[in-house]
Amino acid sequence: MAEKFVIHGGQPLRGDVAISGAKNSVLKLMAASLLTPAEIILNNVPSLSDVDVMKDVIAYLGCEVSQNDNTVQLRARELTSVEAPYELVSKMRASFTVLGALLGRCGEAKVSLPGGCSIGKRGVDLHVKGLEALGAEIEINHGYVSAKAKALTGAEILLDIPSVGATENIMLAAVLAKGSTVISNAAQEPEILDLANFLNTLGADVNGAGTTEIVINGVKPESLTGATYSVVPDRIEASTYLMAAVATHGDVTLHNVFATHLSPIIYKLQEVGAEITTVSPNSLRVQCPERPKATNIVTLPYPGFPTDLQAPMMALLTTAEGVSIIKETIYENRFKQIGELKRMGAEIQQEGNVAVVTGVEALSGAQVRASDLRAGAALVIAGLQAHGTTEILDLHHLDRGYEALVPKLNSLGADMIRVPVEEDSPEKAAI
Ligand code: EPZ
Numbered sequence: 001m002a003e004k005f006v007i008h009g010g011q012p013l014r015g016d017v018a019i020s021g022a023k024n025s026v027l028k029l030m031a032a033s034l035l036t037p038a039e040i041i042l043n044n045v046p047s048l049s050d051v052d053v054m055k056d057v058i059a060y061l062g063c064e065v066s067q068n069d070n071t072v073q074l075r076a077r078e079l080t081s082v083e084a085p086y087e088l089v090s091k092m093r094a095s096f097t098v099l100g101a102l103l104g105r106c107g108e109a110k111v112s113l114p115g116g117c118s119i120g121k122r123g124v125d126l127h128v129k130g131l132e133a134l135g136a137e138i139e140i141n142h143g144y145v146s147a148k149a150k151a152l153t154g155a156e157i158l159l160d161i162p163s164v165g166a167t168e169n170i171m172l173a174a175v176l177a178k179g180s181t182v183i184s185n186a187a188q189e190p191e192i193l194d195l196a197n198f199l200n201t202l203g204a205d206v207n208g209a210g211t212t213e214i215v216i217n218g219v220k221p222e223s224l225t226g227a228t229y230s231v232v233p234d235r236i237e238a239s240t241y242l243m244a245a246v247a248t249h250g251d252v253t254l255h256n257v258f259a260t261h262l263s264p265i266i267y268k269l270q271e272v273g274a275e276i277t278t279v280s281p282n283s284l285r286v287q288c289p290e291r292p293k294a295t296n297i298v299t300l301p302y303p304g305f306p307t308d309l310q311a312p313m314m315a316l317l318t319t320a321e322g323v324s325i326i327k328e329t330i331y332e333n334r335f336k337q338i339g340e341l342k343r344m345g346a347e348i349q350q351e352g353n354v355a356v357v358t359g360v361e362a363l364s365g366a367q368v369r370a371s372d373l374r375a376g377a378a379l380v381i382a383g384l385q386a387h388g389t390t391e392i393l394d395l396h397h398l399d400r401g402y403e404a405l406v407p408k409l410n411s412l413g414a415d416m417i418r419v420p421v422e423e424d425s426p427e428k429a430a431i
Pocket of ligand 1 (some may be wrong): 027093094122123124125163164165166173187308332373374395
């Protein structure tokens with residue numbers, strides 16, 4: 001049944017919140033688990049619909065999957081299929097990462113072209129070129145990528161752009177390849193480092209992850225064992241809470257975070273006037289009693305300002321003092337929140353990939369619709385700071401990436417509920 005959030009805004013967020021494991025890491029660790037027949041136990045797994053989709057994808061391929069709270073057990077003793085079908089892959093782009101793992105383990109794979117949030121073109125040409133360089137023969141037909149390789153051989157691969165997904169797919173395929181693979185201009189996101197650490201725990205030989213050059217020395221299949229591994233904290237979820245705290249002039253302490261992964265955000269939030277202090281190695285406090293000031297943002301690959309936080313940051317800046325300029329350089333279509341924020345009283349002019357945000361004194365509650373995951377997070381931040389009541393529709397987008405959003409925010413003093421959209425109501429008819 002369709003549901004909506006109802007938020008009575010205006011309360012500063014105050015208190016403590018624990019950050020969950022990273023969506024964009026755990027999905028790839030689950031794909032990587034297909035490389036070994038041994039048992040894998042993943043801890044700190046967030047409860048998210050995207051994780052459920054990935055469980056379905058790997059279970060379809062023959063992996064045994066079970067879950068107990070935030071722990072997931074995986075065992076791909078034998079893979080019974082090398083084909084990941086459209087019905088599953090179209091739900092979530094991250095499932096495309098099974099391509100590299102299947103190719104590495106089985107020498108063949110047939111994976112549907114991916115889906116995911118509709119925020120831009122999101123090609124797979126770099127994934128394909130990288131796997132071809134390792135010796136795979138690839139055909140793209142009828143919406144499927146089919147890859148075959150008698151034996152994968154290490155190669156030097158220079159990525160045109162530091163694509164996260166392409167870096168991961170190539171890493172997974174290279175783990176069991178013959179010889180060494182060097183990925184230059186590799187993505188440096190913390191999730192890449194988490195994947196490398198996980199692979200090394202299994203017995204792979206991956207070096208340099210977290211820098212622009214990753215070297216994967218191929219190992220024999222029998223070198224890979226099982227592992228127990230804890231997923232890295234979600235820097236995007238953590239940053240969303242930091243921004244919500246600043247936007248509501250609050251005082252929030254985050255637990256289970258890696259502050260170094262939050263550097264680009266901490267830097268910008270300090271620039272708008274927030275005070276951020278390290279309370280303990282994995283805890284961070286943010287305070288912002290005054291109205292934040294405007295700033296400028298350009299989205300870039302890590303360690304630049306993340307595209308995934310452009311919309312939440314825009315929501316914060318709608319009420320900052322002054323004019324902010326936001327430039328989105330990663331995706332062509334990631335400003336879908338603008339129309340909804342304007343319905344709440346924001347003043348934003350968009351010209352191509354640049355948005356000019358003129359801070360207003362306050363937003364006013366309205367009924368709005370989440371168009372994708374992070375645009376949805378932006379609307380939550382807007383609703384928390386707005387005067388009056390905000391209703392957010394299309395919550396399935398938010399369920400993909402924010403574990404226990406309502407209880408976490410309410411524990412910080414928000415006034416927010418999740419309720420069914422009534423049958424035959426106008427909002428239901430519009431969905
Ligand atoms: C990952 O997507 C994340 N998703 C995204 O988060 C995130 O926005 C993105 O990295 C950038 O940080 C997951 O990890 C599941 P890319 P990915 O390949 O791997 C172009 C969220 O909200 N490109 O680095 O798909 C592409 O079109 C999601 O949690 C090609 O042109 O991102 C895009 O413009 C949304 N050809 C840019 O590169 C390719 O072959 C970056 O994409 C691959 C990518």
